[in-house]
Amino acid sequence: MSDTEIADIEAAPIRRSTRWHIAVFLAPAFLVYTAVMILPLIETLRLSLFNMVEGQLAFVGLGNFKVLFSDPRLSADFWNALGNNVIFFIIHMLVQNPVGIAIAAMLSLPGLRFAAFYRSAIFVPTLLSFVIVGFIWKLILSPIWGIAPGLMDLVGLKSFFAPWLGKPDTALITVSLISVWQYVGIPMMLIYAALLNIPDEVLEAAECDGITGWSQFWKIKLPLILPSIGIVSVLTFVGNFNAFDLIYTVQGALAGPNGSTDILGTLLYRTFFGFQNQMGDRSMGATIAAVMFLIILAGVSLYLFVIQRRMRRYQF
Amino acid sequence: MSKARSAPLRTALIHLALIAYTVVALFPVFLTLVNSFKSRNAIFREPMALPTPSSFSLVGYETVLQQGDFIGYFQNSLIVTVASIALVLLFGAMAAFALSEYRFRGNTLLGLYLALGIMIPIRLGTVAILQGMVAAGLVNTLTSLILVYTAQGLPLAIFILSEFMRTVSDDLKNAGRIDGLSEYSIFFRLVLPLVRPAMATVAVFTMIPIWNDLWFPLILAPGESTKTVTLGAQMFIGQFVTNWNAVLSALSLAILPVMVLYVIFSRQLIRGITSGAVK
Numbered sequence: 001m002s003d004t005e006i007a008d009i010e011a012a013p014i015r016r017s018t019r020w021h022i023a024v025f026l027a028p029a030f031l032v033y034t035a036v037m038i039l040p041l042i043e044t045l046r047l048s049l050f051n052m053v054e055g056q057l058a059f060v061g062l063g064n065f066k067v068l069f070s071d072p073r074l075s076a077d078f079w080n081a082l083g084n085n086v087i088f089f090i091i092h093m094l095v096q097n098p099v100g101i102a103i104a105a106m107l108s109l110p111g112l113r114f115a116a117f118y119r120s121a122i123f124v125p126t127l128l129s130f131v132i133v134g135f136i137w138k139l140i141l142s143p144i145w146g147i148a149p150g151l152m153d154l155v156g157l158k159s160f161f162a163p164w165l166g167k168p169d170t171a172l173i174t175v176s177l178i179s180v181w182q183y184v185g186i187p188m189m190l191i192y193a194a195l196l197n198i199p200d201e202v203l204e205a206a207e208c209d210g211i212t213g214w215s216q217f218w219k220i221k222l223p224l225i226l227p228s229i230g231i232v233s234v235l236t237f238v239g240n241f242n243a244f245d246l247i248y249t250v251q252g253a254l255a256g257p258n259g260s261t262d263i264l265g266t267l268l269y270r271t272f273f274g275f276q277n278q279m280g281d282r283s284m285g286a287t288i289a290a291v292m293f294l295i296i297l298a299g300v301s302l303y304l305f306v307i308q309r310r311m312r313r314y315q316f
Numbered sequence: 317m318s319k320a321r322s323a324p325l326r327t328a329l330i331h332l333a334l335i336a337y338t339v340v341a342l343f344p345v346f347l348t349l350v351n352s353f354k355s356r357n358a359i360f361r362e363p364m365a366l367p368t369p370s371s372f373s374l375v376g377y378e379t380v381l382q383q384g385d386f387i388g389y390f391q392n393s394l395i396v397t398v399a400s401i402a403l404v405l406l407f408g409a410m411a412a413f414a415l416s417e418y419r420f421r422g423n424t425l426l427g428l429y430l431a432l433g434i435m436i437p438i439r440l441g442t443v444a445i446l447q448g449m450v451a452a453g454l455v456n457t458l459t460s461l462i463l464v465y466t467a468q469g470l471p472l473a474i475f476i477l478s479e480f481m482r483t484v485s486d487d488l489k490n491a492g493r494i495d496g497l498s499e500y501s502i503f504f505r506l507v508l509p510l511v512r513p514a515m516a517t518v519a520v521f522t523m524i525p526i527w528n529d530l531w532f533p534l535i536l537a538p539g540e541s542t543k544t545v546t547l548g549a550q551m552f553i554g555q556f557v558t559n560w561n562a563v564l565s566a567l568s569l570a571i572l573p574v575m576v577l578y579v580i581f582s583r584q585l586i587r588g589i590t591s592g593a594v595k
Binding site for chain 1: 363410418426443546549
């Protein structure tokens with residue numbers, strides 16, 4: 001809307017003694033958010049400092065963390081999950097975001113026909129539940145049903161087929177790519193919106209200077225959408241470091257084969273609830289959640305305080 | 317001008333690339349839907365073929381409807397999703413209005429506090445959430461899920477909606493005040509109708525993770541009477557691994573509602589994103 005200049009002159013709303021309506025507007029959101037999200041988060045962080053000592057819940061300081069990093073089985077599991085999680089994230093950054101940007105760049109070209117159809121269709125996997133995605137990809141990649149080997153036979157690549165989900169050295173990459181397939185819609189939508197927001201005058205000016213097509217994308221559009229790419233990267237980071245569902249539905253809570261697809265989310269689930277012959281452990285679960293919290297906090301702060309500050313923003 | 321710029325060859329290549337990716341995106345969904353209508357033999361013999369009169373079969377859907385209580389699961393998912401979206405939109409819009417409209421002490425701080433949840437996933441508090449729900453006697457109730465999802469959806473909703481509400485004309489609101497409207501009617505009757513595109517955006521972004529969530533139903537409400545579709549389908553797959561007709565039909569049924577909601581909201585979605593805060 002175009003009332004900004006009028007709004008600037010406008011004085012603040014008239015002061016009354018107590019403006020109860022502000023409290024009424026804020027209270028429901030504040031209460032639910034604080035009670036169900038913030039307090040449990042704090043309580044979980046607090047629990048990570050406690051453990052059962054002789055049947056009593058007692059303060060153990062950083063004892064739980066010491067156990068997590070020194071107990072041979074636990075620390076091996078933890079480092080394995082963290083390493084896998086980093087690979088999981090890197091694959092998303094290298095595949096999901098560039099593909100999403102490329103699709104958005106193509107969709108945003110002026111005068112492209114069927115753009116709305118492509119956009120909706122490519123967003124469909126993002127709407128699907130992990131259960132559906134996990135199961136259908138398991139079927140497609142299954143050597144029994146033969147969709148993937150059959151398709152590869154068509155292009156003469158059948159000899160390259162392998163039961164990727166079942167082999168420890170390819171399972172993690174395969175699961176990551178399934179997740180990429182599912183989530184490409186998010187970077188696509190956000191970058192598409194950013195590209196549409198570039199004013200036409202900027203692009204026309206670029207054309208007058210003879211910058212078109214490919215070099216227009218690299219020299220004009222890409223620098224302008226960098227802030228959006230930053231936000232997409234942070235969202236990817238946060239999403240990846242608390243991912244759980246896809247691994248659980250494709251490979252089960254044990255994140256097989258042989259722990260090769262175990263990430264922090266599945267490790268947290270197994271540690272907190274126990275699985276098969278492993279006992280559930282609330283304190284250790286809280287400890288892993290606290291470590292995940294610190295990792296995510298570190299990543300988000302790095303973005304907010306280092307990367308975002310150095311990024312140039314353009315105002316139109 | 318744009319016509320002159322786009323050489324036909326380049327346009328063709330772009331269409332080719334987009335069609336190729338669209339096929340990649342839709343193929344698994346297509347495969348699920350098509351095979352859910354075929355007989356068991358046809359699924360295995362010709363997985364890619366469309367159902368013909370000889371291979372057409374509804375046996376999978378019959379099994380699903382007889383075995384699991386899928387109607388009940390649907391009802392649960394629908395109640396949880398709709399109630400959570402409604403609460404997120406209502407509470408979120410109210411808080412966003414207060415933050416964007418009034419100047420009061422602590423405004424910025426409160427905004428930051430409420431935005432924390434965009435970056436910190438609620439899942440990390442699961443240990444204590446479960447404890448709290450046990451203490452409140454809410455385990456295995458839909459209420460527990462609705463509460464968690466409302467809290468989960470609020471931060472992003474408040475963030476997006478308050479950016480939008482800043483664009484609503486102050487003149488309009490002040491005209492309302494002069495006409496003697498209360499602050500509540502200004503919010504409900506003037507501002508809310510104007511931010512409808514933003515509400516649609518928020519609704520879609522809130523809906524997807526709620527409908528598809530497996531973590532909280534698994535932990536807070538795994539009981540038979542409170543299972544959601546996602547959890548029900550997951551359990552069903554566990555029991556019927558070998559009955560592919562049934563599993564594919566169950567999956568097709570789970571795809572359906574989310575598609576319907578997406579079609580309803582999608583027209584406003586892109587408008588909401590482009591003019592909004594998610595840039």
